[in-house]
Amino acid sequence: MSFADHYLSRQKGITPQIVTPPSEKLAFSVVIPVYCEPDLLNTLNSLWNCYRPEGHTEVLIVINAPGNAGEQIKGINNRTIEETQDWIRTHDDPVLRFFILNCQDLPAKDAGAGLARKIGMDEAVLRFNEIDNPDGFILSMDADSLCDRNYLVEVEKAVMADRNIRGMDIYFEHPLQGTEYPEQVYKSIAEYELHLRYVNQFMRFTGFPYAHHTVGSCFGVRAETYAAQGGMNRRKGGEDFYFLHKIIPLGRFVDLNTTRIVPSPRESYRVPFGTGPAISKRISEGSEMLTYATEAFTDLRQFFSAITELYKKDSSSVHRKLGKFSPAMNEFLDQNNVLQAIDEINSNTGSAETFVNRFFRWFDAFMMVKFLNFTSRQYYPKVKVTEGAAELLRLLNMPAVSKEPRELLGVYRRLERYRH
Secondary structure, three states: OOOHHHHHOOOOOOOOOOOOOOOOEEEEEEEEEEEOOHHHHHHHHHHHHOOOOOOEEEEEEEEEEEEEOHHHHHHHHHHHHHHHHHHOOOOOOOOOOEEEEEEEOOOOOOOOOHHHHHHHHHHHHHHHOOOOOOOOOOEEEOOOOEEEHHHHHHHHHHHHHHOOOOOOEEEEEEOOOOOOOOOOHHHHHHHHHHHHHHHHHHHHHHOOOOOOOOOOOOEEEEHHHHHOOOOOOOOOOOOOHHHHHHHHHHHOEEEEEEEEEEEOOOOOOOOOOOOHHHHHHHHHHHHHHOOOOOOHHHHHHHHOHHHHHHHOOOHHHHHHEEEOOOOOHHHHHHHHHHHHHHHHHHOOOHHHHHHHHHHHHHHHHHHHHHHHHHHHHOOOEEEEEHHHHHHHHHOOOOOOOOHHHHHHHHHHHHHHHHOO
């Protein structure tokens, strides 16, 4: 019996799409959803140029569309298949193999990024299960992303150095200049990436233990962990956030900063939210991108710093303690029945450490986002991303820089990649 038999038995209608047997040395699977993508070969060339790891790698290219897709989309997908088939014939390496999964008749109600990613990842699990390799690592990329040449070897180094790693996010940098896109796109992506890094670093500043980037083109998960947690969801957007926040609280989730993914900065309406829609909105509105106010994060920092003081306290003591926090925090906690949650956690824990761990299973990333959205509506209006980013650097005692987005972003990139 192989490690993923139980998971695979619960996936309705799942059958292997690749007939070529997997290598006994198969260690990595790179899954790339492809929808109406004319420039896939740039991504494939980027992977082909990678230094080869000792373990073998398969790249699973999931060309997908709903069954009711228009003729234009079908035409682009079919041309992509033909071009990719021709490309594969001239790129033959048993250590790094490429396979097309043609999935162009998906149910319209489910078709999207989540289902496409799930199809590819499930196929990867099938392949690892066939050789009974629970340590196989599934990497997620996008069809418009590039990678540094050391991408595969650095992933291998990380998982070989710590065989208990369950998952990872991989350092990324959007291009900030060039001739491929209008200058407004590059300016907008600088603001958007700054927003992502600002929020991530401020979450760490609060003491939140699950602060990691959740970008679909920049993460990896061990096959055994993927199967044990029920696999990828079918969400049309945000599938990466929802999936990874099932994995991150398990522990042994790391940030890999010794290599780099370069996602595209282009506009897009393919998903309801994420990079593409954010850039489109920024360009159409013409004003500077907004982000969450610093007051929301400082409220969280104050609250999280006092969590251990709630251990084994009765409801009246907890209520008095919570009364010392901001009105915004008090209203939010009251709306979300914090007294009941704390009482239940206290009833099921035997140490302060376990109490804190269980608390953050309650006040998780979804609750964090809920709090930030609540306070931005009711208490702390959103601020310009450059203003928020500059204020966090002040709180971190970092050297002052100008409020130009690219300069601020440069500081945050160095912070995340080298100081973390």
